[in-house]
Amino acid sequence: MLSTMQDDQLSLAHLLQYGARLHANAEVATWTGSGTRKSTFAQVGKRSAQLAHALRSLGVTGDQRVGTFMWNNTEHLECYMAIPAMGAVLHTLNIRLFPEQLVYVANHAEDHVVIVDGSLIPLFAKQLPEMRTVKHVVVANGDPASLEAPSGVTVHSYEELLSSQPETFDWPEIDERSAAAMCYTSGTTGDPKGVLYSHRSIWLHSMQICMSNTMRLSDEDRALVIVPMFHAMSWGMPYAGFMVGASMVLPDPVLQPGPIAEILAAEKPTFAGAVPTIWQGLLQHLDANPQDISHLREVVVGGSAAPPAMMHAFEERYNVPVLHAWGMTETSPMGSVARPPAEATGKEAWEYRYTQGRFPATVKARLVDDDGNEVPWDGESVGELEVKGPWIAGSYYGGADPDKFHDGWLRTGDVGKITPDGYLTLTDRAKDVIKSGGEWVSSVDLENAVMAHPAVAEAAVIGVPDQKWDERPLVAVVVREGQQVTAEELREFLTGKVAKWQLPENWTFVDEIPKTSVGKFDKKRLRSAHADGKLDVTHF
Ligand code: AMP
Numbered sequence: 001m002l003s004t005m006q007d008d009q010l011s012l013a014h015l016l017q018y019g020a021r022l023h024a025n026a027e028v029a030t031w032t033g034s035g036t037r038k039s040t041f042a043q044v045g046k047r048s049a050q051l052a053h054a055l056r057s058l059g060v061t062g063d064q065r066v067g068t069f070m071w072n073n074t075e076h077l078e079c080y081m082a083i084p085a086m087g088a089v090l091h092t093l094n095i096r097l098f099p100e101q102l103v104y105v106a107n108h109a110e111d112h113v114v115i116v117d118g119s120l121i122p123l124f125a126k127q128l129p130e131m132r133t134v135k136h137v138v139v140a141n142g143d144p145a146s147l148e149a150p151s152g153v154t155v156h157s158y159e160e161l162l163s164s165q166p167e168t169f170d171w172p173e174i175d176e177r178s179a180a181a182m183c184y185t186s187g188t189t190g191d192p193k194g195v196l197y198s199h200r201s202i203w204l205h206s207m208q209i210c211m212s213n214t215m216r217l218s219d220e221d222r223a224l225v226i227v228p229m230f231h232a233m234s235w236g237m238p239y240a241g242f243m244v245g246a247s248m249v250l251p252d253p254v255l256q257p258g259p260i261a262e263i264l265a266a267e268k269p270t271f272a273g274a275v276p277t278i279w280q281g282l283l284q285h286l287d288a289n290p291q292d293i294s295h296l297r298e299v300v301v302g303g304s305a306a307p308p309a310m311m312h313a314f315e316e317r318y319n320v321p322v323l324h325a326w327g328m329t330e331t332s333p334m335g336s337v338a339r340p341p342a343e344a345t346g347k348e349a350w351e352y353r354y355t356q357g358r359f360p361a362t363v364k365a366r367l368v369d370d371d372g373n374e375v376p377w378d379g380e381s382v383g384e385l386e387v388k389g390p391w392i393a394g395s396y397y398g399g400a401d402p403d404k405f406h407d408g409w410l411r412t413g414d415v416g417k418i419t420p421d422g423y424l425t426l427t428d429r430a431k432d433v434i435k436s437g438g439e440w441v442s443s444v445d446l447e448n449a450v451m452a453h454p455a456v457a458e459a460a461v462i463g464v465p466d467q468k469w470d471e472r473p474l475v476a477v478v479v480r481e482g483q484q485v486t487a488e489e490l491r492e493f494l495t496g497k498v499a500k501w502q503l504p505e506n507w508t509f510v511d512e513i514p515k516t517s518v519g520k521f522d523k524k525r526l527r528s529a530h531a532d533g534k535l536d537v538t539h540f
Contacts, residue, residue: 009173009174009175009176009199009200010176010199010200010203010204011085011173011174011176011199011203012081012084012085012174012180012199012202012203012239013084013085013086013171013172013174015081015085015203015206015239015242015243016045016048016081016082016085016171016242017045017171018242018243019041019044019045019241019242019243019245020041020042020044020045020046020048021042021045022245023041023219023242023244023245024040024041024042024045025040025041025042026040026041026219026241026245026246026247026248027039027040027041027222027247027248028040028041028043028044028074028077028247028248028250029247029248029249029250029267030072030073030074030250030252031249031250031251031252031254031259031263031267032252033259035266036249036266036267037074039074041242041245044074044077044078044081045081046167046168047078047082047162047167048078048081048082048085048169049082049165049166049167049168049169050162050163050165050166050167051078051079051082051083051161051162051165052082052083052085052086052169052171053165053166053169054138054161054162054165055082055083055086055088055113056086057161057165058112058113058135058136058138058156058161059112059135059136060086060088060112060113061088062087062088063087063088063089063178063179064088064089064112064113065088065089065091065109065110065111065112065182066079066083066088066089066090066091066111066112066113066114066115067091067092067093067106067109067111067113067114067115067134068090068091068092068093068114068115068116068229068230069093069095069114069115069116069117069120069123069124069230070095070115070116070117070120070140070229070230071095071117071119071120071228071229071250071251071252071253072225072226072228072229072234072250072251072252073117073140073141073250073252074250075115075117075140075141075158076117076229076250077229077238077248077250079115080181080229080238080239081238081242083181084174084180084181084199084202085169085171085174086169086171086172087172087174087178089109089179089180089181089182089196090180090181090182091105091106091109091111091181091182091183092181092182092183092229092230092231092233093105093106093111093114093230094184094228094230094231094517094518095120095123095228095230096517096518097184097192097517099126099127101191101192102127103127103130103131104191104192105184105192105194106127106131106133106134107130107131107132107133108184108191108194108397108398109182109184109194109397110133111131111133111134112133112134112135112136113134113135113136113137113138114131114134114136114137114138115137115138115140115158116137116138116139116140116142116147117139117140117141117142118139118140118141118142118143118146119141119142119253121139121142121146121147124137124147125147125148128147128149128150128153129150134153135152135153135154136153136154136155136156137149137153137154137155137156138155138156138157138158138161139155139156139157139158140158140159141158144156144157174199175199176198176199176200176203177198177199177200178198178199179196179197179198180197180198180199180202181196181197181202181233182194182195182196182197182397183195183197183230183231183232183233183329184329185328185329185330190401191400193396193397193400193401194396194397194398194400195329195330195393195396195397196393196397197233197332197391200390201332201390201391202233202236202239202332202391203239204362204390204391205236205239205240205332205334205391206236206239206240206242206243207240207243208334208360208362208391209235209236209237209240209334210240210243210244211360213337213339213358213360214325214334214337214339214360215240215271215273215300215323215337216298217237217240217241217244217246217271218244218245218246219244219245219246220246220270221241221244221246221247221269221270221271221297222246222247222248222249222267222268222269222270222271223237223241223246223247223248223249223269223270223271223272223273224248224249224251224263224264224267224269224271224272224273225237225238225248225249225250225251225272225273226251226255226260226272226273226274226278227273227274227275227303228255228518231303231329231518232303232327232328232329232332232333232518233332233333235273235300235302235327235333235334236332236333236334237273246271249263249267249269251263255278255519256281257278257281257282257284257285257286258285258289260278260282260285261282261285261286261289261291264291264293264295264296265291268295269295269296270295270296270297271296271297271298271299271300272296272299272300273299273300273301273302274299274301274303275301275302275303275304275518275519275520276301276303276304276305276306276307276310277304277458277515277519277520277521278519279299279301279306279310279314279322280307280310280451280457280458283310283313283314284457284480284481286317286318287317288481293318293319293320294318294319294320296320297321298320298321298322298323299314299320299321299322299323300322300323300324300325300337301322301323301324301325302324302325302326302327302333303327303518303519303520304520304521305324305356305426305444305447305448306322306324306354307447307448307451307452308350308354308448308452309448309451309452310322310451311324311353311354322353323337323338323339323353324337324338324353324354324355324356324357325337325338325356325357326356326357326414326424326426328412330392330393330404330410330412331363331387331389331391331392331393331410331412332391332392334360334363334391335356335357335359335363335387335392335412336356336357336358336359336360336363336365336423336424337357337358337360338352338353338354338355338356338357338358338423339352339353339357339358340352340353341421352423354425355419355423355424355425356416356423356424356425356426357423357424358421358422358423358424359387359422359424362389362390362391363387363388363389363392364387364388364389365385365386365387365418365422365424366385366386366387366409367381367382367383367384367385367386367416367417367418368383368384368386368411369383369384377418377419377420377422378417378419378420379417379418379419379420379425380417381417382415382416382417382427382440383415383416383417384411384412384413384414384415384430385412385414385415385416385424385426386409386410386411386412387409387410387412388408388409388410392410393405393410394408394410413429413430413431414426414428414429414430415427415428415429415430415433416428426444427440427442427443427444427445428440428442428443428444429523432462432463432523433463434461434462434463434471434472434473435463435470435471436463436466436469436470436471436472436473436501436502437468437469437470437501438470439501441463441473441502443460443461443462443463443473443523445498445502446459446461446473446475446494446498446502446504447459447460447461447475449494449497449498450475450477450490450493450494452497453485453490453493454480454483455479455480455483455484455485456477456478456479456480456485456490457478457479457480457481458477458478458513458521459475459476459477459478459513460475460476460513460521460523460526461473461474461475461476461504462474462476462523462526462527462530464506464527464530472504472505472506473502473504473506474504474506474507474508474530474535474537475490475504475506475507475508476508476509476510476513476526476535477490477507477508477509477510478509478510478511478512478513479509487507487509487538487540490507491503491504491505491507491540505539505540506537506538506539506540507537507538507539507540508530508535508536508537508538509536510535513526514526514529
């Protein structure tokens with residue numbers, strides 16, 4: 001029996017019109033360095049219509065790809081809205097990709113137009129001649145004359161293109177299963193792989209972002225969107241914001257702790273999201289330059305494991321709860337969020353909050369061992385996490401890397417355990433696991449334990465070859481500014497906190513842990529630095 005319900009399509013064209021009309025006065029504030037320039041959802045709606053007309057005038061039809069090479073700002077938000085709403089596909093180009101990868105993804109996606117922030121022209125211009133399908137470049141927030149176009153490419157000014165266009169657009173009917181946006185994985189091996197989000201997947205994901213078991217985004221919020229809009233759709237915050245009327249503060253190019261602290265003081269956001277390295281940096285800054293940030297009702301941390309010491313520091317020193325979450329580009333990205341069950345209090349609640357979180361109803365999860373057998377959710381058995389659901393990728397664009405998918409499940413490459421009540425704890429990336437004398441050592445556990453030392457700013461753990469045990473952990477440590485600590489002291493600090501046989505005997509002190517294009521520890525580079533003998537290792 002078929003239902004009698006309407007088969008109304010979940011389209012971003014509707015989301016745009018809805019937000020612009022029913023949350024017309026919700027604000028979009030873009031940081032200028034000393035204050036903000038302000039817009040509203042109503043204005044974003046009008047300018048999105050103008051942008052859609054402008055893109056049509058450049059020949060964008062059907063599901064053509066329009067790339068963005070931009071910071072987090074109002075114009076990028078307009079692209080987020082207008083491009084999918086007109087039926088085209090938004091391709092957020094990661095400005096930190098290696099040049100050859102950037103060229104690869106623009107060619108692979110066959111971008112027809114790329115919208116570029118003026119300040120990023122020097123970075124973009126070098127690669128543009130190799131982007132075979134790009135016919136138009138639109139410069140936002142800058143001078144188009146500063147971009148020398150190769151033959152066959154026309155350069156335009158974003159503002160000039162929009163200025164003469166009508167403020168309404170006849171948004172098309174869109175099949176909710178068609179692609180709305182694409183993002184390439186930031187993987188450190190092989191070519192980047194394209195994930196194509198649908199109107200439906202973005203819509204459902206946005207609803208989940210607002211629910212009480214996840215971010216609780218609402219019209220009472222002013223969300224500081226630090227996660228780059230070129231990384232995993234900025235964790236879905238722009239679309240979720242439009243759904244509920246949450247105002248947004250967009251930091252433009254700012255990712256440094258000092259300027260973020262300035263934005264916090266000036267704009268008093270209630271919510272923010274970023275990877276742990278950003279929060280660690282901010283914490284150090286705040287400890288040296290105290291400031292009230294209790295206007296933040298909560299901040300979400302994901303992308304890498306949130307160190308428990310950092311979570312406690314924000315809550316106990318700054319009255320800001322940290323919400324830990326797990327996800328991937330392939331999972332839209334929200335996969336699990338660590339809200340403790342209502343009945344858990346005190347230490348028990350904290351234990352839940354340290355985990356990568358509980359799966360929402362739409363994300364199905366299982367753990368699989370090396371032989372492909374499912375392992376139980378007993379909070380102890382470890383396996384590779386596999387997920388499925390309406391906002392989880394079922395394949396990559398063009399069918400790349402088919403081994404990542406089987407029987408309708410995505411192999412995440414993350415290794416961990418799940419409690420009977422559905423809380424995930426990740427112990428490692430599959431490619432980062434350390435096997436010592438046949439036993440697994442969790443690099444995440446060791447990192448968290450070392451980062452709990454007050455003199456440690458950052459710590460990353462990798463496995464290094466060992467004659468006796470095959471592999472042993474090596475800890476790379478960044479010491480906080482103005483502090484001092486020795487490897488002996490850190491080893492002593494870990495005693496009693498981790499199993500004795502796991503106590504690392506290899507330590508190195510570095511100025512900085514190498515980071516990936518989205519600000520995570522780049523263990524591949526750390527491993528090759530070690531293999532090339534570039535690390536000065538203290539060995540016990
Ligand atoms: P990306 O697609 O670049 O966002 O990377 C996704 C990967 O980041 C996941 O597969 C995990 O390995 C890692 N990751 C994301 N969130 C967390 C978290 N909360 N804890 C540990 N690792 C995480």
